[in-house]
Amino acid sequence: MSSIGPRAAKAHAAKTVKKLEGLAKDTLQMVKGGKNPYMSIPTRTLANVRFNQKSQVIELKGDKQKRYFFNVGQAKRFMQMFLVANACKELIGVDKTTSIRDLYYMTKHTLGQSRQNTFEEQEESDPIIEDLEVTVDALREELNLFASNRGSLVGELTLVDAGDVIDGRRMGSGGWSIPSIVEDNVIQFRKCDAKFILLVEKDAVWRRLNEDKFWKKHKCILVTGQGQPPRGVRRLCRRMTRELKLPLYVLVDNDPWGFYIYSVLKQGSINLAYESMRMAVPEARFIGLSSFDKEKFKLPNNVVIRMEDVDVSRAKQMLSYPWFQRKEWQREIEHMVKTGAKLEIESLSNRGISFITEEYLPKKLRDRDWLA
Amino acid sequence: MASRQREISISEFFTKNRHLLGFDSPSKALLTAVKEAVDNSLDACEEAGILPDLLVEIRQISPERFVMAVEDNGPGIVKAQIPKIFGKLLYGSKFHRLKQARGQQGIGISAAAMYGQLTTGKPIVVTSKTGKGRPAHHFEIRIDTRKNAPVVALDHQLELEKDHGTRVEIEMEADYRNGKRWLGRYLEQTALANPHCKLEYHRPDAEPLIFPRAAEIPPREAVEIKPHPHGVELGQLMLILKESRARDLRGCLMHEFSRVSPTVADQILKSAKLSGKTKARVVGEDLKLSEQLHRAIQATKIMAPPTNCLSPIGEELIHKGLTNFLTVTQEEAEREDLEQLELQAEKGKGRKKEEAAQKIEEAKQKAKAEAILEAQGGQEGEEVIKGHKFFITSVTRPPKVYRGNPFQVEVGIAYGGPLPGDKPVELYRFANRVPLLFQRGACGITESVIRTDWRNYMLSQPKGSLPVGPMILFVHIASVWVPFTSESKEAVAHYPEIISELRLGLQECGRRLAAFVRKRQSAEYELQRRSIFELYIQEIAQSMKGLLGSNPERVKADFMKLANKFTGGELTDEILTRASEKLAARPRTAENEMAKEEQ
Numbered sequence: 001m002s003s004i005g006p007r008a009a010k011a012h013a014a015k016t017v018k019k020l021e022g023l024a025k026d027t028l029q030m031v032k033g034g035k036n037p038y039m040s041i042p043t044r045t046l047a048n049v050r051f052n053q054k055s056q057v058i059e060l061k062g063d064k065q066k067r068y069f070f071n072v073g074q075a076k077r078f079m080q081m082f083l084v085a086n087a088c089k090e091l092i093g094v095d096k097t098t099s100i101r102d103l104y105y106m107t108k109h110t111l112g113q114s115r116q117n118t119f120e121e122q123e124e125s126d127p128i129i130e131d132l133e134v135t136v137d138a139l140r141e142e143l144n145l146f147a148s149n150r151g152s153l154v155g156e157l158t159l160v161d162a163g164d165v166i167d168g169r170r171m172g173s174g175g176w177s178i179p180s181i182v183e184d185n186v187i188q189f190r191k192c193d194a195k196f197i198l199l200v201e202k203d204a205v206w207r208r209l210n211e212d213k214f215w216k217k218h219k220c221i222l223v224t225g226q227g228q229p230p231r232g233v234r235r236l237c238r239r240m241t242r243e244l245k246l247p248l249y250v251l252v253d254n255d256p257w258g259f260y261i262y263s264v265l266k267q268g269s270i271n272l273a274y275e276s277m278r279m280a281v282p283e284a285r286f287i288g289l290s291s292f293d294k295e296k297f298k299l300p301n302n303v304v305i306r307m308e309d310v311d312v313s314r315a316k317q318m319l320s321y322p323w324f325q326r327k328e329w330q331r332e333i334e335h336m337v338k339t340g341a342k343l344e345i346e347s348l349s350n351r352g353i354s355f356i357t358e359e360y361l362p363k364k365l366r367d368r369d370w371l372a
Numbered sequence: 373m374a375s376r377q378r379e380i381s382i383s384e385f386f387t388k389n390r391h392l393l394g395f396d397s398p399s400k401a402l403l404t405a406v407k408e409a410v411d412n413s414l415d416a417c418e419e420a421g422i423l424p425d426l427l428v429e430i431r432q433i434s435p436e437r438f439v440m441a442v443e444d445n446g447p448g449i450v451k452a453q454i455p456k457i458f459g460k461l462l463y464g465s466k467f468h469r470l471k472q473a474r475g476q477q478g479i480g481i482s483a484a485a486m487y488g489q490l491t492t493g494k495p496i497v498v499t500s501k502t503g504k505g506r507p508a509h510h511f512e513i514r515i516d517t518r519k520n521a522p523v524v525a526l527d528h529q530l531e532l533e534k535d536h537g538t539r540v541e542i543e544m545e546a547d548y549r550n551g552k553r554w555l556g557r558y559l560e561q562t563a564l565a566n567p568h569c570k571l572e573y574h575r576p577d578a579e580p581l582i583f584p585r586a587a588e589i590p591p592r593e594a595v596e597i598k599p600h601p602h603g604v605e606l607g608q609l610m611l612i613l614k615e616s617r618a619r620d621l622r623g624c625l626m627h628e629f630s631r632v633s634p635t636v637a638d639q640i641l642k643s644a645k646l647s648g649k650t651k652a653r654v655v656g657e658d659l660k661l662s663e664q665l666h667r668a669i670q671a672t673k674i675m676a677p678p679t680n681c682l683s684p685i686g687e688e689l690i691h692k693g694l695t696n697f698l699t700v701t702q703e704e705a706e707r708e709d710l711e712q713l714e715l716q717a718e719k720g721k722g723r724k725k726e727e728a729a730q731k732i733e734e735a736k737q738k739a740k741a742e743a744i745l746e747a748q749g750g751q752e753g754e755e756v757i758k759g760h761k762f763f764i765t766s767v768t769r770p771p772k773v774y775r776g777n778p779f780q781v782e783v784g785i786a787y788g789g790p791l792p793g794d795k796p797v798e799l800y801r802f803a804n805r806v807p808l809l810f811q812r813g814a815c816g817i818t819e820s821v822i823r824t825d826w827r828n829y830m831l832s833q834p835k836g837s838l839p840v841g842p843m844i845l846f847v848h849i850a851s852v853w854v855p856f857t858s859e860s861k862e863a864v865a866h867y868p869e870i871i872s873e874l875r876l877g878l879q880e881c882g883r884r885l886a887a888f889v890r891k892r893q894s895a896e897y898e899l900q901r902r903s904i905f906e907l908y909i910q911e912i913a914q915s916m917k918g919l920l921g922s923n924p925e926r927v928k929a930d931f932m933k934l935a936n937k938f939t940g941g942e943l944t945d946e947i948l949t950r951a952s953e954k955l956a957a958r959p960r961t962a963e964n965e966m967a968k969e970e971q
Contacts (some may be wrong), residue, residue: 024919027912036938069908069931070938072901079908082915089919111907118911337928 001014012093016143018083018149019136027069027082036071039081040064042274050065051322056073058268058284060134080128081135083107084120088132091144091287097181100129100145128366134274140231146180151233153178156193157244161180162186168221173210178223179368180232181237189232193246194221195368198287198361199237201227201252201261205345212357217366228261231272232277237265241281248303249279251361254289254336255307256314262286267323268322285317287364289343291335297360303347307340328371375664382461383517386483387490393483399551401487401544402430403809405440408480409540410559411621411806412883413444414566416538417684420447423590428559430548432576437492438546443539448502451509456483458496458540459513459522472545472683473850474593474806484542486515488647491545494964496523500538508532509622521845526668532887541671546574554809560585560701561800561807565685565848567693581704586696592683597852598630600677601669603776609666613656619649621655623650644668679771685805690766690784690846695755698786698844702758754888760789763888769878774869779851781870783877787885790841799838801864809861814864817847820874830889847848849872 012266018368023039041064042048048063062205067080087107091098098106104125110117119125133140140146152175166176179186196218200206206224209215215222220364221240225233241248250265252258266284268276290296296302307315314335336342348356364370386393394404406428416425422445429441449457461482485496512526552575563571563583570585584818604612604775618624627638632640639649644665656662685693716728755762766784768940773779789800801808801817812818818838826832826839833839855865866871909931913924 007536021919024922026929028916028920028922029932031927034934034937036934069912070934072904075905075908079911082912089462112903112910114907118905134609150734204656257909277868 007017009155012142013095013175016136016138017089017092019138020089023085026296036068037078038066038068038362039078039135041131043228043345044130044273046269046270047335048349050361051272053269053322055277056267057276057280057321058270058273059092059276060273074370077128080107080118084125084128084132084305085136088143088145088266095144095284097146098145100126100140100147103129103145111364130271134179137274139278141183142183147230147232149177149226149232150230151178152176152206153221153223153236155197155215155223156219157189157221157240158191160188160190165190169216172208175206175210175222178236181232182232183238184235187236188237189240189243192246192277193219194244195219195245197221197223197231197237197240197248198227199223199229199248199250199265200345201225201250201258202345205251208354209357212354214357214361218362225261229265231275231279234265235267238281240333248284249365250284250288251287251345252292253345254293254335256311258289259286259318259333260314263323264320269343283372287369288321288360289345289348290369290371291332291339291341291343294341294343295352297348299343299347299350303340303343303350305343305344312337312340326371332371381518381520383486383515383520386461387486387517390483390487390490390575390654393480393487395483395487398436398545398547399549400554401439401549402440402546402551403489403543403554405484405487405542406430406442406555407558407806408484409440409442411474412481413442413446413538413621414562414569414805414871416446417444417569418591418593421590421593422446423585423588426569427574429574430555430576432548433543436545437543438548438576439541439543440546441539441541443537445534445537447491448500448538449498450502453496454500454511455513455522455524455561456507458482458498458511458522459515460519461515471596471805472681472850477853481540482515484544485513485616488552489514491544493545498538499532499543500535501528501532501534504535508827528638535930539724549708556581560697560805560808561802561809562805563700564693564697564800564846565802565805567685567696568690570611579707581876582701583696583702586692587689590866591685594683594852595681597678597778598628600631600773600931601625601629601674601679601777603671604629604669606662606666610656610659611664611670611709613662613665614651616652618652618658620648621646621652622651624652630677630876636672636674638671643671643805647932672823675733676773677776677778679773681852682771682780684768684780684782684850685848687766687768687782687784690848691764693907694764694766694784694786695757696842698755698757698789702760702790706758706794734814757789760959762789763787763885763892765881765884765888767877769873769877769910772873773854774867777851778854778951779849779854779870779873781873782846782848782850782878783874783881784848785881786844786846787886787888788842791844793842794840796838796840797843797845799845799847801847803854803856803861803864804850805848808864811857811862814857816866817864817874819866820871820878821845823970824878824882829886830886845878847877849874871874888891902935909935930960 003245011046027037042060043063043065044060045261048060048061049058051304052059067074067081069076084103084107085090087103101122104122107125108119129140129143129145133143147235154171154175155168159166160169161176161179162319168176194215195218198209200209200222201224203224203226206222209222214220219298223233223237226319229237237248240246250262252261263285266280266282272279293299315333319333345356348360351359384537390396392837395401410426410428413426414424425445427441427443429439429443431439431441433439458481488494488496495512497513498513500507507529508531510526510528510530511524514523515521516523530804556926557572559573559581560583564567567586568588571583573581612628613624616624616628618627620640624635625636625640629818637648644667645666646661655665674911710732713728713732717732755764762785764784767782769781771778771780775914797813798817799821801812801815808815821838822836831839831841831843849864849870855867857863857865909928912931913927916922916927917924
């Protein structure tokens with residue numbers, strides 16, 4: 001379990017600052033040379049990502065988009081990049097981290113005598129941060145930024161969080177809140193008795209499992225991302241699978257959105273393709289809910305939710321994803337489309353309040369009934 | 373009863389009904405008198421082919437008594453005519469002929485003299501000289517209101533410096549304080565419609581106002597024409613027939629009217645079932661025969677009257693007139709503001725005094741900047757006047773005919789500058805170069821302006837009203853006989869032919885205005901865009917300071933150098949179009965949506 005020392009951290013920060021300064025230097029040079037200044041931003045669109053068959057993750061291709069200053073449609077974002085870059089340099093300089101919402105307020109002010117603001121809302125500043133990350137090739141954490149905390153952990157693991165020892169077995173009903181920065185300078189793993197990690201889409205299901213002490217009985221680490229897992233949760237899962245050599249099971253709703261959550265955990269996302277290597281867990285196992293679970297676990301028809309048109313089109317799109325090309329996956333998705341039925345994890349409670357803890361998951365694990 | 377009935381002289385009639393001549397209130401009296409005198413002077417100069425040099429003077433004698441004097445450099449009046457022209461009502465040379473002229477009825481100036489005499493007892497004073505080396509005649513003339521005849525009170529000779537010209541002086545009771553606004557307007561607009569005229573206005577309460585001559589060519593002299601048969605009414609026809617000196621009816625038709633050739637005369641006679649050999653007088657005295665002839669004339673196709681009798685101002689001179697007008701009126705407005713400020717700076721106390729002094733300083737700075745701007749000039753159709761940009765354009769329509777009378781419509785606009793944008797446009801109406809100041813609502817010109825849809829031409833327009841915007845609208849009708857709705861000659865009658873011509877002229881100007889405004893809007897957008905870049909540059913410069921420690925001022929300067937290069941015109945537009953195309957081309961797939969939902 002490695003941990004980097006303060007000196008190494010300092011050198012790392014200096015490198016990041018250099019990258020930010022480089023952006024300014026390049027721009028200044030273009031201006032002095034009488035050119036319309038631009039920055040090259042790797043495009044984060046479907047067209048510019050590719051599925052790497054070997055590493056099984058989504059990667060960014062080389063396409064870059066030029067953002068010019070003297071262009072009515074791009075000037076503001078160009079200017080915003082500099083505001084964010086400057087703010088990040090400041091943060092690194094005083095060795096503080098801040099939320100992206102804080103950063104939004106830090107950089108927000110009115111432009112001159114006009115009625116325009118540098119940023120009108122946070123939705124404007126968040127993509128600028130992502131643009132800056134890919135442009136200067138520095139991760140959000142390296143820019144001393146974090147997203148709001150989301151996600152909880154309990155289970156057979158002891159870790160150190162910012163110097164404090166956290167025992168995953170004694171986290172009460174709420175669990176340990178997973179921070180957005182989980183790099184090894186902040187989080188170090190200590191004693192681990194777990195045999196696997198179970199990531200649950202839904203907070204309510206996670207609570208049920210925690211209350212039933214599922215993790216104690218089955219020796220595991222129980223994690224939830226409360227919906228689409230944020231970067232901190234994904235990064236932590238990746239580190240745990242790599243450093244603790246544990247398999248990762250994923251429990252999501254049986255609907256296209258649930259499959260998508262699994263897909264992002266497994267291969268990474270288009271938007272954050274540049275971080276796939278640090279976040280994706282290609283061998284993640286999809287444990288449920290499967291399209292066939294309704295029959296398998298004798299769930300009544302009335303727990304089914306009808307698929308809507310958007311669901312159907314999403315599902316059909318997924319059929320063409322390279323990482324869903326395996327026969328089992330095609331069957332899974334096709335069955336969902338065919339029956340036109342969605343299932344929530346909670347629908348298992350129809351069979352009894354602790355059916356999921358006592359019957360469903362144990363049976364699935366015992367039968368090795370999962371997809372990868 | 374019968375013994376108390378007697379003939380009323382025309383002078384007596386107007387003494388009691390002076391409102392009919394525009395002398396209904398002391399505030400209007402000065403204006404009417406000046407107007408009559410100026411109109412006469414301009415007509416005289418035009419007929420003689422002289423570039424007019426006019427001096428209008430108002431002198432205060434006592435709180436309610438003023439002397440108005442109008443002096444011109446016209447051809448002068450021969451001695452024998454002077455008493456009759458100024459001392460007898462309805463004596464004139466213009467009433468009996470068909471010719472484009474300002475005055476028409478010959479009551480004007482003598483009525484003013486009568487009003488003066490009535491309110492002050494003083495006679496009208498006239499000095500006139502007809503040529504170099506000749507003596508100037510100086511008259512004082514009273515009017516015998518019973519007999520409608522002049523009484524010469526004083527007649528002697530004077531030495532006058534100028535070669536020729538006339539000066540008229542009338543003392544009268546008047547209200548200058550309330551009348552001066554109209555007087556000013558009348559003179560301003562007269563100068564506007566007569567750009568070949570130099571006009572000097574000496575006022576009792578301010579510096580003289582001088583409208584310089586804007587054109588060195590006197591207008592083409594209007595030609596007198598005979599009446600066109602289609603414009604003649606029955607009574608008038610009978611009069612013409614009775615008074616004709618022609619040998620017979622056929623000759624009379626050909627001689628007394630325009631556009632009646634032998635063939636046309638024969639056609640009329642044939643359809644009237646009258647012999648050409650009949651004596652014209654015989655037909656004229658017989659109502660039935662006259663009616664027969666009148667109907668035949670109306671039924672016969674006759675060529676439109678000649679239109680070379682008209683003397684329009686012309687597009688170029690309207691343009692010059694508007695420029696001149698704006699220059700003088702802007703100067704005047706600025707001067708008035710400055711006077712107010714100076715007064716405050718002198719008499720005010722503390723902060724107000726300082727503020728005024730500061731504003732004076734600002735005004736001086738502004739004047740300097742304006743001079744520079746003026747030297748640079750503007751884009752096409754744009755005039756820079758006193759530092760303000762105006763768009764000026766004008767249209768002279770081809771001559772047309774209403775009821776046998778040729779007429780011609782001219783429209784001009786001046787748009788922009790400091791003219792108020794939230795008020796109705798300033799509508800200046802003219803008939804034969806005379807400003808029409810009153811009865812705006814009853815005038816056919818006003819109606820045409822209201823009925824034109826100005827919203828097509830980038831102006832707002834409340835329903836049934838004048839358009840709203842920073843604009844002066846100049847409309848002129850020239851005709852041998854302008855049809856007024858009443859004897860005060862302030863409103864043009866609503867003849868469909870005239871209304872239609874007015875509308876065509878207004879629409880043409882409107883189209884040109886719209887083209888200009890659109891062009892300027894895009895230029896303004898460009899400027900706005902540049903100022904946004906400036907704001908952004910400021911931000912980048914500050915960030916550069918944090919990132920590299922660069923001097924923000926220097927970074928700003930470097931960027932600004934580029935700003936002009938890259939934000940000007942086509943390049944930016946091109947990029948803008950491309951950007952919007954790209955945005956539109958990007959498909960909205962579920963993928964994108966999902967990517968968005970993810971943090």
